[in-house]
Amino acid sequence: MSILIKNVNVLTMETENGQLKAPFTADIVVEDGRITLIGSAPEAEYDEVLDGSHRLAMPGLINAHGHAGMSLMRGFGDDMELMSWLHDRIFPTEERLVENDVLLGGRLAVLEMIKTGTTAFADMYFFCDKLAQAVEEGGIRASISQGMNFSPAERIQTAFALNYKPTTDRITMMFGPHAPYTCSEEFLTAQAEVARESGIPIHIHLCETQDEERQIKEKYGCTPVEFLRRCDFFRGNKVLAAHGVWLHDEDIEYLKDYDFSVASNPVSNLKLASGIAPVKKLLDAGINVAVGTDSVCSNNNIDMFEELRTACLVAKVRDLDPLAVPAGTALQLATVNGAKALALSELGVLREGAKADIILIDTDQPHFFPRHDMISHLVYAASGKDVASVICDGKIIMRDRQVLTLDEERVMYEANEAAMRLCYSK
Ligand SMILES: [Zn+2]
Structure with a gap:
C-alpha cells in the first residue's frame, strides 16, 4: 500500500535549537505503514494520491x-x-x-x-x-x-x-x-x-x-x-x-x-x-x-x-x-x-522511517489567513472540524471528511438507541 501526498505544507513537529521547525512545502510518500520520503517524490505509480495543495500535514x-x-x-x-x-x-x-x-x-x-x-x-x-x-x-x-x-x-x-x-x-x-x-x-x-x-x-x-x-x-x-x-x-x-x-x-x-x-x-x-x-x-x-x-x-x-x-x-x-x-x-x-x-515512541512526529499517522488540515479557510504563523493558527484558530483527511498506520481512514472505516450514520443511530435504553430504562 503506497500513498503520495502531493505538494503539502508539512509541520513535522521536529525541533531545531529548541524551536519547532517552521512548516515547509514538500511531498510525503507513505509505504507499508511508514513515511518513506518527505521531499520531492519521484514519478511512480502510487495506490493513492492525495492533493496537498490546500492542506497542512501534521502528526495525528x-x-x-x-x-x-x-x-x-x-x-x-x-x-x-x-x-x-x-x-x-x-x-x-x-x-x-x-x-x-x-x-x-x-x-x-x-x-x-x-x-x-x-x-x-x-x-x-x-x-x-x-x-x-x-x-x-x-x-x-x-x-x-x-x-x-x-x-x-x-x-x-x-x-x-x-x-x-x-x-x-x-x-x-x-x-x-x-x-x-x-x-x-x-x-x-x-x-x-x-x-x-x-x-x-x-x-x-x-x-x-x-x-x-x-x-x-x-x-x-x-x-x-x-x-x-x-x-x-x-x-x-x-x-x-x-x-x-x-x-x-x-x-x-x-x-x-x-x-x-x-x-x-x-x-x-x-x-x-x-x-x-x-x-x-x-x-x-x-x-x-x-x-x-x-x-x-x-x-x-x-x-x-x-x-x-x-x-x-x-x-x-x-x-x-x-x-x-x-x-x-x-x-x-x-x-x-x-x-x-502512551509509550508509543515512534509517533508524534513526521519523519522518514516513522509510522505514518498523518492528518491533513484544510487551511483554505478564512481563519487560516493571513499566513503569518501556521503554528499560531493551529492552536489559537483551528478546530477539529478543519481536519480534512486522516491516515493512520499508513492507511487512509478519512478522505475529504468522509470516514472510510465506519458507517457514520449507523454508528450515530445505534449509539443513540443504546443510550436511550441505558439511561432511561428502569
Ligand atoms: Zn477520567
Missing part, C-alpha cells in the same frame, strides 16, 4: 486520557459536583451497562476522534475487548486499560492488560487502577508490584480534586502522592496520571526522577470546577505533560484541537503569564508528549 493528535465507553452518557448529568455526579448519576448507570454499550459508545468515540484528527488515545473503562473491537474497526490506535476500583488485590491477575491478546499492533494495554480514593493500599501496592514484574505501564487518576486530597488525608494522614509512595507505586514503573491538578511542589520534586507523565484534562477540570493543573511548573521540572479530553460527560466533546487550545490558555491565566505555554509547546503536548505518555 494523541489523546492521553479518556473513557470512550462513556460516550453514551454525553449530556446526561451536567452541572453537578464531581462526587455526586459520580455516585448519583454515573455509577448507578454504569451498573446497568452491558458489553454492547461499550462497543456502540466506543464506535461513536472513535468516529468523533477520526473526524477531529485524533489517531491514538489512552482509555480506561470496562469491557475493554469491546472497545478494542471498535478501535480495530475504526483503524486508529489505543492504549486500553481496564478501570479497577474497590477491587481485591487478586483481581489484578484478571486484568485486561495481562490477558488480552491484541490482533493488531495498533492496540496496546496498560493497567488501570482507578484512583487513590477508590483503591485500597493493599491493592495499589500489589498493582505496582505486578506492573514492575510485567513491564506494563499504569494509567491512574491522580490529584484531580481537593476533595480527593481531603479524603486521602482523613484516611491515611498524607497527600495522594505520599500515599502512592507508601505503596511503592512509582519505582521501576511507567505511570500515566490523569489530571495532576493538585500536585504539590514536593510531589513534583519527587516525581521528576521517575518515568511519570501527566495527562492534563483542562476542559474537564474547568467544567467540574476541579482547578487548573500546574502545567508550566511540571514542564519546567522536566515532567512529561500530555493532554486528554477525559470523557464526553465532562467535556462534552473529544476534539483535541479545542483541548490543546484550552490547555494553553488556562496555563497562561493560572500563572498570570502569557508566555507560560506558547503555541508550539501546546502542539507538543498533543503530539510528541502524548506519544511518550
Whole structure:
C-alpha cells in the first residue's frame, strides 16, 4: 500500500535549537505503514494520491486520557459536583451497562476522534475487548486499560492488560487502577508490584480534586502522592496520571526522577470546577505533560484541537503569564508528549522511517489567513472540524471528511438507541 501526498505544507513537529521547525512545502510518500520520503517524490505509480495543495500535514493528535465507553452518557448529568455526579448519576448507570454499550459508545468515540484528527488515545473503562473491537474497526490506535476500583488485590491477575491478546499492533494495554480514593493500599501496592514484574505501564487518576486530597488525608494522614509512595507505586514503573491538578511542589520534586507523565484534562477540570493543573511548573521540572479530553460527560466533546487550545490558555491565566505555554509547546503536548505518555515512541512526529499517522488540515479557510504563523493558527484558530483527511498506520481512514472505516450514520443511530435504553430504562 503506497500513498503520495502531493505538494503539502508539512509541520513535522521536529525541533531545531529548541524551536519547532517552521512548516515547509514538500511531498510525503507513505509505504507499508511508514513515511518513506518527505521531499520531492519521484514519478511512480502510487495506490493513492492525495492533493496537498490546500492542506497542512501534521502528526495525528494523541489523546492521553479518556473513557470512550462513556460516550453514551454525553449530556446526561451536567452541572453537578464531581462526587455526586459520580455516585448519583454515573455509577448507578454504569451498573446497568452491558458489553454492547461499550462497543456502540466506543464506535461513536472513535468516529468523533477520526473526524477531529485524533489517531491514538489512552482509555480506561470496562469491557475493554469491546472497545478494542471498535478501535480495530475504526483503524486508529489505543492504549486500553481496564478501570479497577474497590477491587481485591487478586483481581489484578484478571486484568485486561495481562490477558488480552491484541490482533493488531495498533492496540496496546496498560493497567488501570482507578484512583487513590477508590483503591485500597493493599491493592495499589500489589498493582505496582505486578506492573514492575510485567513491564506494563499504569494509567491512574491522580490529584484531580481537593476533595480527593481531603479524603486521602482523613484516611491515611498524607497527600495522594505520599500515599502512592507508601505503596511503592512509582519505582521501576511507567505511570500515566490523569489530571495532576493538585500536585504539590514536593510531589513534583519527587516525581521528576521517575518515568511519570501527566495527562492534563483542562476542559474537564474547568467544567467540574476541579482547578487548573500546574502545567508550566511540571514542564519546567522536566515532567512529561500530555493532554486528554477525559470523557464526553465532562467535556462534552473529544476534539483535541479545542483541548490543546484550552490547555494553553488556562496555563497562561493560572500563572498570570502569557508566555507560560506558547503555541508550539501546546502542539507538543498533543503530539510528541502524548506519544511518550502512551509509550508509543515512534509517533508524534513526521519523519522518514516513522509510522505514518498523518492528518491533513484544510487551511483554505478564512481563519487560516493571513499566513503569518501556521503554528499560531493551529492552536489559537483551528478546530477539529478543519481536519480534512486522516491516515493512520499508513492507511487512509478519512478522505475529504468522509470516514472510510465506519458507517457514520449507523454508528450515530445505534449509539443513540443504546443510550436511550441505558439511561432511561428502569
Ligand atoms: Zn477520567
